[in-house]
Amino acid sequence: MTRRIRKAVFPVAGLGTRFLPATKTVPxxxxxxxxxxxxxxxxxxxxxxxxxxxxxxxxxYKHAVADYFDKAYELEDKLExxxxxxxxxxxxxxxxxxxxxxxxxxxxxxGLGHAVLCAKEVVGDExxxxxxxxxxxWNRGGASALKQMADHAEASGAGVIAVQNVPRDKTSSYGIVxxxxxxxxxxxxxxMVEKPRPEDAPSTLAVVGRYVLPPEIFASLENTGRGSxxxxxxxxxxxxxIARGGRFDAYRFQGTRFDCGxxxxxxxxxxxxxxxxxxxxxxxxxxxxxxxxxxxxxEN
Ligand code: UTP
Numbered sequence: 001m002t003r004r005i006r007k008a009v010f011p012v013a014g015l016g017t018r019f020l021p022a023t024k025t026v027p028x029x030x031x032x033x034x035x036x037x038x039x040x041x042x043x044x045x046x047x048x049x050x051x052x053x054x055x056x057x058x059x060x061y062k063h064a065v066a067d068y069f070d071k072a073y074e075l076e077d078k079l080e081x082x083x084x085x086x087x088x089x090x091x092x093x094x095x096x097x098x099x100x101x102x103x104x105x106x107x108x109x110x111g112l113g114h115a116v117l118c119a120k121e122v123v124g125d126e127x128x129x130x131x132x133x134x135x136x137x138w139n140r141g142g143a144s145a146l147k148q149m150a151d152h153a154e155a156s157g158a159g160v161i162a163v164q165n166v167p168r169d170k171t172s173s174y175g176i177v178x179x180x181x182x183x184x185x186x187x188x189x190x191x192m193v194e195k196p197r198p199e200d201a202p203s204t205l206a207v208v209g210r211y212v213l214p215p216e217i218f219a220s221l222e223n224t225g226r227g228s229x230x231x232x233x234x235x236x237x238x239x240x241x242i243a244r245g246g247r248f249d250a251y252r253f254q255g256t257r258f259d260c261g262x263x264x265x266x267x268x269x270x271x272x273x274x275x276x277x278x279x280x281x282x283x284x285x286x287x288x289x290x291x292x293x294x295x296x297x298x299e300n
């Protein structure tokens with residue numbers, strides 16, 4: 001696999017139950033960190049990595065994601081008349097001119113693996129990326145996580161899975177990789193273990209929601225039965241390819257990952273982005289300090 005990835009798949013058809021009741025009407029991927037929805041951060045990352053075709057796997061309730069990337073005539077007209085040029089630019093060009101968005105419906109929420117399989121016809125016979133937008137990865141001023149992975153995939157010819165180090169007592173919350181020849185940045189995956197107990201975990205490198213996959217993954221997904229939770233699991237299909245000699249590298253990207261699929265992760269991302277914000281940082285800092293003081297938390 002030495003071709004540069006051009007296509008990025010965004011599985012956004014999950015139910016987002018952890019953010020109910022908000023996600024009753026607002027898709028999880030549309031939850032904002034400051035003023036941009038999670039999906040926008042993931043899309044920017046894919047474009048930074050060189051992707052020009054964005055494939056969104058949605059469900060029939062998630063019009064908001066498609067609407068977000070569509071034209072908003074009335075709003076644009078109003079902003080234009082009001083002379084609000086800065087805001088107008090923000091809504092007018094959600095994607096650069098060379099990038100196209102394609103929407104595919106996942107008829108039933110049968111799991112992440114099934115969602116990726118829904119992209120088969122659009123992706124065809126070439127390597128591609130999968131990004132889970134609720135994993136927000138921030139690499140201040142540096143190359144995006146997916147760009148780092150795409151460079152590695154191109155150079156190595158391997159499929160690439162993003163990993164991050166987690167404390168050993170947290171391994172049971174993650175998929176953990178068993179690797180060999182780890183260079184401190186990447187290593188070949190021997191196996192992946194779902195949510196192992198700390199004493200059974202083969203490493204402390206946990207799988208994060210960024211993948212560069214070969215097209216052979218589709219045949220593997222077609223043959224993958226329902227795994228844990230009755231869902232078709234992407235990790236089962238990858239494990240199957242590895243067992244049949246496929247090469248996948250775990251890649252420890254540079255950057256910080258926020259798990260915005262969980263409450264605390266979204267809070268952390270918001271705090272971090274606010275503290276780093278061009279115009280909001282001072283007010284954010286003061287407000288956080290005030291909140292800590294009022295709650296009686298000592299400064300040091
Ligand atoms: P999650 O495991 O986070 O599930 O899915 P979820 O439904 O989104 O959220 P919770 O756990 O109920 O709160 C991981 C990714 O896979 C997508 C989700 O949209 C998310 O990006 N997914 C999951 C699908 O696209 N289809 C599915 O059938 C399942």
